[in-house]
Amino acid sequence: MAIKTLSQAPEDNPSQTVRALLRLREMILDGELPAGERISEPVVAELTGISRTPIRTALVRLQEEGLLDPIRSGGFKVKSFSLDEICDAIEVRGTLEGLAARLAAERGVAPELIDALRACTRDIDAALDASTELSDERFTAYVEANARYHALLEQACASEVVQRQLERCKALPFASPNAFLRVQAVSPDALLTLQIANAQHCAVIEALAAREGSRAEALMREHTRIARRNLETTLANPHIKALVPGASLIVTR
Known part of the structure; x- marks a missing residue:
């Protein structure tokens, strides 16, 4: 008997993560999210219309790229250089x-x-x-x-x-x-x-x-x-x- 595979949840779709990454990077580089700004998943999700799971993944990627700094209490802030x-x-x-x-x-x-x-x-x-x-x-x-x-x-x-x-x-x-x-x-x-x-x-x-x-x-x-x-x-x-x-x-x- 064939085994059915679960379809990927929309919020886990890699294309959503890429979309979130590109949009967040654009917002940072264009100054919409200025240096020192705290990044809140719910707020960013509301601004972009993208669900929180891909937003969370994109934030980690942006930290790896050097655009975000982690905050001790949790979350991230936009890095200055x-x-x-x-x-x-x-x-x-x-x-x-x-x-x-x-x-x-x-x-x-x-x-x-x-x-x-x-x-x-x-x-x-x-x-x-x-x-x-x-x-x-x-x-x-x-x-x-x-x-x-x-x-x-x-x-x-x-x-x-x-x-x-x-x-x-x-x-x-x-x-x-x-x-x-x-x-x-x-x-x-x-x-x-x-x-x-x-x-x-x-x-x-x-x-x-x-x-x-x-x-x-x-x-x-x-x-x-x-x-x-x-x-x-x-x-x-x-x-x-x-x-x-x-x-x-x-x-x-």
């Missing part, structure tokens, strides 16, 4: 991406993966064509190609350990490769800065192809320094700061 914490997160990403580049160079990268990385840099060059203004459409193409390049670099290192740690690091607010790209797009020297970043991409590829591990690592760590400069630009200009998701969580003293 100091300048030092953000700089440390960027530095950790640079260190891990440098390690990924070194391992990839030392272990050898398949020709087709080198070709895929070079295709990313060509797409970026096309998006940054200096003969025309950097439109929103071309900037979006840059962001997509830049994200693809960094994902391929992770893949090239052939280390699940490094890839897993990089994914955790990039989940931290302001630490991902695209965290401050919108700031670059509106700065006076935007095009030049983005072109320099892509020149660094190309140099890393050549180091990978030549199996120069130390050079690939140093280049990738230097590449991350651009994010530090973008952070400083963001904090110095309130109008630019509004372009960075989650900028309201940054506490400066």
Whole structure:
């Protein structure tokens, strides 16, 4: 006799958890839930129209991402970030991406993966064509190609350990490769800065192809320094700061 399986309860549906996670993350980064705000499951459930079980799971995930702090008495509050914490997160990403580049160079990268990385840099060059203004459409193409390049670099290192740690690091607010790209797009020297970043991409590829591990690592760590400069630009200009998701969580003293 066939055994009947119970259908999944609506509140346990994984899609509801994902929906809760995306909505809560959006509310935090958009400032609807400001830094220091206590997160109450019933209130959030009422605001979002999502039941409490997926909300509870999403809150734990957001704590793991670094957007929430646990409260001793129970529950969570929205985390704020100091300048030092953000700089440390960027530095950790640079260190891990440098390690990924070194391992990839030392272990050898398949020709087709080198070709895929070079295709990313060509797409970026096309998006940054200096003969025309950097439109929103071309900037979006840059962001997509830049994200693809960094994902391929992770893949090239052939280390699940490094890839897993990089994914955790990039989940931290302001630490991902695209965290401050919108700031670059509106700065006076935007095009030049983005072109320099892509020149660094190309140099890393050549180091990978030549199996120069130390050079690939140093280049990738230097590449991350651009994010530090973008952070400083963001904090110095309130109008630019509004372009960075989650900028309201940054506490400066």
